[in-house]
Amino acid sequence: MIYQMQMPAKIDVDEATHTDRFGRFVAQPLERGYGVTLGNVMRRVLLASLPGTAITGVKIDGVFHEFSTVEGVREDVPEIVMNLKRVRFKSNCKRNCKTSVSITGPGQFTAGDIQAQEGEFEVLNRDMHIATVNSGSTLKIDVYVGRGRGYVPAEDNRPEGMPIGYIAIDSIYTPIRNVKFTVENTRVGQRTDYEKMILDVETDGSLTPDDSISLAGKIITEHVTFFANFSPTEEEFAEEEFKQQDDEFENMRKLFQTKIEDLDLSVRSHNCLRLAEIDT
Structure with a gap:
């Protein structure tokens, strides 16, 4: 779930202009920029994918x-x-x-x-x-x-x-004759920088405007779901974890095999290790 983002409560239908071939749909309130984002993707899918x-x-x-x-x-x-x-x-x-x-x-x-x-x-x-x-x-x-x-x-x-x-x-093939959208400002509480997206859909009569936007929404959802559900598999997590452990072990092994002459030690530390017969 995405928090702290304003989402539309529902899609409103302009009943005064609604017919079997024309529908005006209003989505509000939307975060700034999402009116154009949703309008563009709906228009493209309606015209090209139904x-x-x-x-x-x-x-x-x-x-x-x-x-x-x-x-x-x-x-x-x-x-x-x-x-x-x-x-x-x-x-x-x-x-x-x-x-x-x-x-x-x-x-x-x-x-x-x-x-x-x-x-x-x-x-x-x-x-x-x-x-x-x-x-x-x-x-x-x-x-x-x-x-x-x-x-x-x-x-x-x-x-x-x-x-x-x-x-x-x-x-x-497309049953859509025309699609256009407009974006206007709308108010939520004291804020007036939210957006309202108005989508006009005209069909040839083989599909109603309501069914058209519903089908377009499903097509979009099916594609976006791949991104929403994307995550590395458990096997990938396990392989990465084992790789990190192997790398850490190898680094420690190399460190323990390093001769004391190759370490940046003080003269006193070097002499103490020599007296204790520690060479690496």
């Missing part, structure tokens, strides 16, 4: 590379890929999956048309536009969905064994 679901790649019928156009579709492949990156999912599934979509024109391809074959995921922004299919044309597309953390670039989304025409996509 798990989520995203599209990892697509295969469009009749398309062999990502800079193509699709016959009968208004948008080209880069536009379609850009729109697919913005599709948000809610999923507890730990495995990757593939689903197929077929849109016959005239019609709109929206995020809601991406449906899990076995209920592995749920699309949150179902109305988001992805592509427009012209009359007499059909858009056939395979969508690959996976689980991950943070942000993964397209070059890391190219597993072996994928079919010809597979296009890897940058995956934005």
Whole structure:
């Protein structure tokens, strides 16, 4: 336990602004400097370490590379890929999956048309536009969905064994849309140099703000615990103790073997030892 440090009594929630996608959390009082310390680590973990679901790649019928156009579709492949990156999912599934979509024109391809074959995921922004299919044309597309953390670039989304025409996509897994924090002064008794840290968290709806900060806190705790529990083992203590004893014994042995001529003794002390027939 750490003594003589001011700790927050609890985390307060701003109920006036709280929704399923936005939360404002207040931690106070904090020792000076700890507002920025906690705010920074929470922000980094929230943005980079929380798990989520995203599209990892697509295969469009009749398309062999990502800079193509699709016959009968208004948008080209880069536009379609850009729109697919913005599709948000809610999923507890730990495995990757593939689903197929077929849109016959005239019609709109929206995020809601991406449906899990076995209920592995749920699309949150179902109305988001992805592509427009012209009359007499059909858009056939395979969508690959996976689980991950943070942000993964397209070059890391190219597993072996994928079919010809597979296009890897940058995956934005994080369920956090925005995080910011501010630090203000607060009073404890007569002292006004304590801090209050205000943390604003906005999610995509796949995770609530409350669950987000709780999960981030657990991730931080798991890492910091290694430092909190760090100590040499009993064997290391024993080895060090034995080593010290051996060193002390060796020093004493060398001292006892030193000849009296090599010692810085007075003439009287030297003569007394000689008369007693003591040579070392």
